[in-house]
Amino acid sequence: MSEASETQAEIAIEQRHVDLVYARLDELRAEAAAMRDKSYEYGREATPEALNERDVMLNHANRTLQSLNAESEGLVFGRLDLASGDTVHIGRLGIRDQRFDNLLVDWRAPLAAPFYQATPEQPQGVVRRRVIRSSRERVVDVSDDLLDPDRAPSDMRVIGDGALMAALSRSRGETMRNIVATIQKEQDEAIRAPEGGVTEITGGPGTGKTAVALHRAAYLLYRDQRRLGGPGVLVIGPSPVFMSYISRVLPSMGEHNVELRALGEVLDGISTGAIDDPRTAEIKGSSRMVKVLRRALRLPPPEEPGELRIFYRGTVLKLESDELARIRRKLNNKGVPPNKNRMKAADALLEALWQQASELAGENFHPDREKLITEIGERIEFHRFLVAWWPALYPLQVLRWLSDPARLAKAARRLLSAEEVDLLAKAWTDPTEWTVADIALIDELRVLTGPPPKRREQPEPDPAAEQPRRPFNYDEYAHVVVDEAQDLSPMQWRMVGRRGKHASWTLVGDPVQSSWPDPAEADTARDEALSGQHAHRRFTLRTNYRNSAEIFEVAAGAVRDLVAAEELPTAVRSTGFEPVRRQVPEPDLVTATGEAARELLEAAEGTVGVITTMARRDEVRSWLSAIEDPRLRVVGSLDAKGMEYDAVAVVDPEGLAAESSTGSRALYVALSRATHLLTVLKPS
């Protein structure tokens, strides 16, 4: 038999099994839909027990339908032929036939572990491992590894030469795909690590950290749906563009109970992708800001009334600014969040008025403490004063007040330099534009101010409207995954730490790609955020699956002087396409960028990224506005974090490094985004 017809014969064998799986899937869908319909009938009997039973049934039916309806592409993707003579098919779900025998084993089940763990040195009872590639419900290819030739039956056919290389050579689409069919052993160990405590996964660009983190989330949910499913899993990533890029991976595996949020979207009710210039971001992210904000809350409000005058039973009672300042200091010293201290503020003012009244008592004036406090405390003028003197504080407004350099300088005394104060005050003058770095400060203020009183004009929730899945600013997640963890500022660690006070954690990152200038400061903040965690396990991924060896050689050149060789991964795939480097006179950069983008769009099947400095991003976008190809993306260096494109043009590499506070590390990130083709345009 020729090689081609051997492959066809094996494809036909797999197709028969895949057909069985899909037929059974249809039956299971029909059963789940019938269960859902039946649960509605239960609900009609409106007794509490019936309603409870209905909810349980409905929930179960909906969950089953949701997982059965996950994208059907690649439902069956693997097969193990065991030394015992048994075969096991592996897929994105577990499916049993009517006799309860396994038709398909979920990739996360212990029975599937050898699919990822077995090697020729330790075959774990596996003779042949097969990856099955399908297009919709049709098997199009199989690819085998023979792990234990000595125990293979003489008629066993071994097809193809490696599913991983085939998967890596394929062009990339708009969004990241799941990698269940080709997870590698070192990745699988991190995915299946125990849940508790902190699991830290490090590795260079393209080593699959993001893919591993997402597959780990799916694995943990599968293993402990009850513990993790309710409070949920939170995945934090660098930018909205990145979150959208990874958004399909978990749903494609049938997992919907995971919340993806970029760092600018962690807080409910406010979301931003805007980024500060590096210097400002550095100040906003520094842990010095905790003290600055604490002090800012102790300052009187900008429109503070200078004195309190009350006419009481023919006598004028007056608290002057010194006395008011003393009362404020005393209240502040209690360390209670100001919004929780409003009653105490009223009491302290009334007490001071009483003190004065008692000193003024004489023949015609006999004040009584209880009466004075009740009477004045009920007066509208007293309330007006209180609202102006000790107003309810809202984080956005507190931050906006700090756009006054004099006010900010007071809060920042001996903490920030005059230049830093100027930069921050300027950054906060625009009343509409909040940045990603501000979100962590707003969250800090949310905690420091305490909850403001509910505004009366707040509309009642509409009972007919779909209720949000979680309460406002929910922070009781059971597991938190932080991607690109090396980039979190100390203030961001504090914000993220609040989201997982009782959670277990998966942190993925690469210190070499860090864009935070003071890693020691960020590490301290991280350790504090995770201080309740005991177990700490580390995994290092060493193989770069994204870049061709030719591209990674150029990328690694950017940081070779800065880091030890063992901190850089090994790229396994060679394509023969050398990166192109062009020196371009600055005036010709517009034309050269257009040319490079067109060439790459022509040569690459998938996406093309043009990566430049944050400062030039809009300018370069305008240069390329005439190109209408939807595969083209123009991004600044920070937006490129975590992203991947088939082909990349890096425009102005030196400018890109110079702009970032971490210099050539930022360039290393940009140069390591391409899978197939790279062009570098250097203005001269």
Ligand SMILES: Nc1ncnc2c1ncn2[C@@H]1O[C@H](COP(=O)(O)OP(=O)(O)OP(=O)(O)O)[C@@H](O)[C@H]1O
């Ligand atoms: N085992 C695998 N099989 C197939 N593709 C893989 C595998 N591991 C990683 N990849 C692919 O390699 C690319 C890089 O993976 P990923 O983005 O997760 O890397 P990363 O370590 O997070 O990179 P970076 O640090 O640069 O953001 C992705 O396209 C991913 O699908």
